[in-house]
Every structure is written in structure tokens, then in C-alpha cells.
Amino acid sequence: MGKQTTGQPLVASNGWRWVGERGLRVETGAMTLAYYNLLISKNLTDVEDIIPADGSLLLILRRTARVSPEVRAALSAPLDVAQTAVKGKRHEIVVDYGGAAGPDLPALAKRAGMSVAAYIDCHAATEYTVAFLGFQPGFPYLQGLPPTLQAARRASPRQQVAAGSVAIGGRYTGIYPTGGPGGWHVIGRTDTVLFDPQRAAPALLMPGDRVCFVPA
Amino acid sequence: MIEVLRAGLCDLVMDVGRPGRRMLGVPAGGAADPAALAAANRLVGNDAAAAGLEIALSGPRLQFPQGGVAALTGARFAARRSSGAPVAWNETLVLAAGEVLSLDRPESGCRCWLALRGGLAVPSVMGSRSTFLPSGFGGHGGRALQAGDVLHCGVPANEMKLLRVSPPAGEAEGDLRVVAGPQAGQFDDVGLAAFFGTPYRVDAASDRRGVRLAGTPVSHRRAELPSQGVLPGSVQIPPDGQPIILGWDGPVTGGYPVIAGVITADVPRLAQLKPGDAVRFVTIEVEAACELAAAQWTFKELA
Numbered sequence: 361m362g363k364q365t366t367g368q369p370l371v372a373s374n375g376w377r378w379v380g381e382r383g384l385r386v387e388t389g390a391m392t393l394a395y396y397n398l399l400i401s402k403n404l405t406d407v408e409d410i411i412p413a414d415g416s417l418l419l420i421l422r423r424t425a426r427v428s429p430e431v432r433a434a435l436s437a438p439l440d441v442a443q444t445a446v447k448g449k450r451h452e453i454v455v456d457y458g459g460a461a462g463p464d465l466p467a468l469a470k471r472a473g474m475s476v477a478a479y480i481d482c483h484a485a486t487e488y489t490v491a492f493l494g495f496q497p498g499f500p501y502l503q504g505l506p507p508t509l510q511a512a513r514r515a516s517p518r519q520q521v522a523a524g525s526v527a528i529g530g531r532y533t534g535i536y537p538t539g540g541p542g543g544w545h546v547i548g549r550t551d552t553v554l555f556d557p558q559r560a561a562p563a564l565l566m567p568g569d570r571v572c573f574v575p576a
Numbered sequence: 577m578i579e580v581l582r583a584g585l586c587d588l589v590m591d592v593g594r595p596g597r598r599m600l601g602v603p604a605g606g607a608a609d610p611a612a613l614a615a616a617n618r619l620v621g622n623d624a625a626a627a628g629l630e631i632a633l634s635g636p637r638l639q640f641p642q643g644g645v646a647a648l649t650g651a652r653f654a655a656r657r658s659s660g661a662p663v664a665w666n667e668t669l670v671l672a673a674g675e676v677l678s679l680d681r682p683e684s685g686c687r688c689w690l691a692l693r694g695g696l697a698v699p700s701v702m703g704s705r706s707t708f709l710p711s712g713f714g715g716h717g718g719r720a721l722q723a724g725d726v727l728h729c730g731v732p733a734n735e736m737k738l739l740r741v742s743p744p745a746g747e748a749e750g751d752l753r754v755v756a757g758p759q760a761g762q763f764d765d766v767g768l769a770a771f772f773g774t775p776y777r778v779d780a781a782s783d784r785r786g787v788r789l790a791g792t793p794v795s796h797r798r799a800e801l802p803s804q805g806v807l808p809g810s811v812q813i814p815p816d817g818q819p820i821i822l823g824w825d826g827p828v829t830g831g832y833p834v835i836a837g838v839i840t841a842d843v844p845r846l847a848q849l850k851p852g853d854a855v856r857f858v859t860i861e862v863e864a865a866c867e868l869a870a871a872q873w874t875f876k877e878l879a
Contacts, residue, residue, distance in 0.1 A: 377758035380809050380837030381865035385758045396599070411598045411805030413829045418805025420598070423840055424869045493601035494803055494829030497711050501803065538711045555601075557701045557713040563600045 384419040393567050394439055402434050412492045448569035453550050455526050456576040461549035468545050472508050482506055490569045498537040498555025498563040502571055505533045517543035524549045580725040582637035589696050589715035591627040594704035598828040606706045608824050608847035612649040615741045615873045616691035619647035619668045621734040626695030627705035632687045635679025643673040645693035651685030651848055667740040685848035694729035710825055738878040744871035751858040753842050755865055759833035767795040772857055780851040784825040787846055793817025803829040809838030841868035
């Protein structure tokens, strides 16, 4: 019995876009993680790494590698429906909302036409999914942010955002694992360690995981 | 063993980096010119993956209490040895017990690599000894060297030969060669003319995360887009239109349009850019970029 597939090859007629001569950017839409898992499972020898991002993957070829028939075949393979269900762990993250821990919360709530308490309730009432990690090691882009809470990034980034800061950036909410500059609106902070390079699994949250915020 | 008598501006323990972990948001990092560090390693009989020092803009003063075998590659710095022996670049150096190696400023360029026989024996973190400064892990305590630091060397991998090495010819000259980026089509003629037609200056805020450029703003139609995977050499255009060439410790994803990607063969040249340097871009085809990436360093035994 043949496997059920979406019938949709990853790379359609328009192909990929180059990012340098080692990077292949392919559009993956809502199936990004499923395609990531499919491509990783093929252990492509010419591919050094694959970055899942917001609706696209970047395949990074090894130095001097060309796009081999093996890579072409992998990119044109249809997705098995069984591979599209990516079910991760569920995490509860305790957050100290507002005050010094969340300096942008009052302005964001005002812009959303909500009280601070209602904004917190809404942020904490949602179950988010980790779409991908980026920006910093272990930084989760959490999808599922209610549209009323969404806000374009700050016009000028902060020089220093504290480690553990919970923030809003466009359609996403996220958590800064490490202190540093950042352009998202900071609404709270958690003591949870999101990234520890000494752990066997350095990133606490992995793509596909689900996250709920619990007010402290 | 090395004792740091005086630290340089930013001396970092580096090896080949930690590729394969970008899904965790961890860039590959590693030596900004991996071929230069690999060459220095070979000059001291190490495996290519051994850890050495990456030294930028202003070098350290290092003592070798038990002596040792060292090699320097990359930008030539004003340098001296307490023994009075010359500090040759691109060849094996034998240091006497107690000798002090002082590196001052680069004669041209920005970075050099120092390999020591046995390699620097700092702990491996996530599969690499490379320092990742933005998150403070790897290398020597996750930071640049400081005066008073002591670093130990591991067990040499291979037999020693006195060698000299030459970098690939024509490496450091001319415009930076790029392949058109995934969002090149979003830029209008004015933006593209600025990017490809005018010189940019390297800004002082540049580091291993990115080379920031200042010059004619590159206008574009859309300021932000969905975050996409990026890699060292990706040239992002933020809303102010001043290009940023992502570096070795830059983020693995970015939300600004990528107008171009510096070819692999020219990424090591980014390591030699310093504030005030002029940069121009020229496009080449992917196939030509692949051929250029295959250039090799050549070794010769010293009689």
C-alpha cells in the first residue's frame, strides 16, 4: 500500500534562491518543520546544516559542495503526511509580568486598547507553539500570539535586554535566553534557563514544543 | 603552556567551530578564516581542527615558560620575540623556554591566527573549543583572554616538520564578490545602484557578529519580512539602508532583506576588514563562486 503524500514537492518550478553559493533558501510555508525533519532524516552528505525559519528553510552546503542529484532528489520528494505531525513537549513558563521586568507592557496594552491586566490575561491564556529558534542560541519564536497583542518591533532597539525577558515582536512572542541588544517589546521576565550549553539538550524549547505562560 | 602577560584587544580561542547546531540558534562560529588557522595548525603538526588563538587589531604579550612550537598566519602584525629571533609569518617557529612573544598592531588587515603545538586544551563545549562571545561560552571561560590567564596545550597529533605555507594567490584584493541574494528583486534601481555602484566604509561597531557598513543608503520597498536563515557573508539591509555583512558569530536567522551573499572564497577577507576600510561589491555567478572556493594553501618543507 502506497504511503499517503501531500503530492506537493518541496521545490516547485521556481526552485530555490541562493544565499551566497552555499545557501539554498526554499519556501516551505506552514510545513517548515515537517520538511526540516524529512531533510534531516535523509542525512545528506553535502549538507552541513539546515536552518528552519519563518516559512522557509536554508540548506547550507559544505564548502565546495555543489547541488548534488541527492540534494535535488531530496528537495523534490513529496512530503509524507505522517511526517507532517510534529508533536513536541509542553512547557509552563512562570513570568513576572510588567514593572521593571516588563517596561513596555503599559504602552503595548494602551495601544491594544486593553488594561495591563487584560493584556497579561490574554498573553497567558494562549498556548503557543515553538516555530523555530533563532536570533540568539535557544531564542524561541512562539507562534499563536492573538492578533490584538501583536505589535511591530520597536523603532530603535534597546542596547540591553535582560536574560529571561519575555517579549513581543510582530506576530511572535519570544524569550531572550541571553542578555544583549534587542528590538522586541519587553513585557515580563522569567527565571527559567532557556539555554545552557553544558546541558545534553542545550535549548529548553525546541521547534514543535508547546508553551504556556503562567503569571508569577 | 602560555601565560598572558598582556592581553590584546580581543584574543579568542578558536577552532573550526560548531557547525550543525544552527537549528538551536547556535551559529557555526569558529575561526574567521578557517583555512588560515588550519594552515597554522599544520605548521606545528596539529590536526586542522585543533584550537588556536584568533587575534584582532591589537595583539597580546605571551610568555612560553616551557618554550614551544608556534605558527602565525593571517594579517602580519608588528611583532617581536624576547630572543631577538625574527617573527616570521606562515612558517614554523620554535620558541625557547621562557621566551616572550609580543604582537603589536597589524601592518595591514585586522586578524591573525596563532597555533601552538598540541593545540589549546580548553574544554569542548557543544562539540567545539571556539569562543562564542555573544552568549559567553566556549574557549577560555567564554571570554577574550585577560592578563594573568594561563592556557595549556594538548598532546601533539602529528610529527613535526619545519614548514612554510603560502595563502591562495590574489586573496586580499579588489571588490568583495557576491552572489545576488534572495531578496535582491525587492530593491529598486536606485537601491541596487547605491549598493553596487558606491563604496562603503567599515563602521567601528563591527565585530564577529557582523561588519557594519556606512555609505549611500540602499533604498528598498519593504523593511521587514519573515525571518529567514542566514549565514556568514549574508548582506542584510536594515531600515536605515546601511548594509550589515553578517559575521561568524552572527544570528542564524534574520528579518531584514538579504540583497547579496559574499562568496565563500571572500568571507575570509571580511576577517581582515577594520574600521575605516573601504568596501565595494561586485556580483559573480554561483558556478564561478564554487570554483573559487576550492583554492588551497600550499605547503613547502623548510630545508
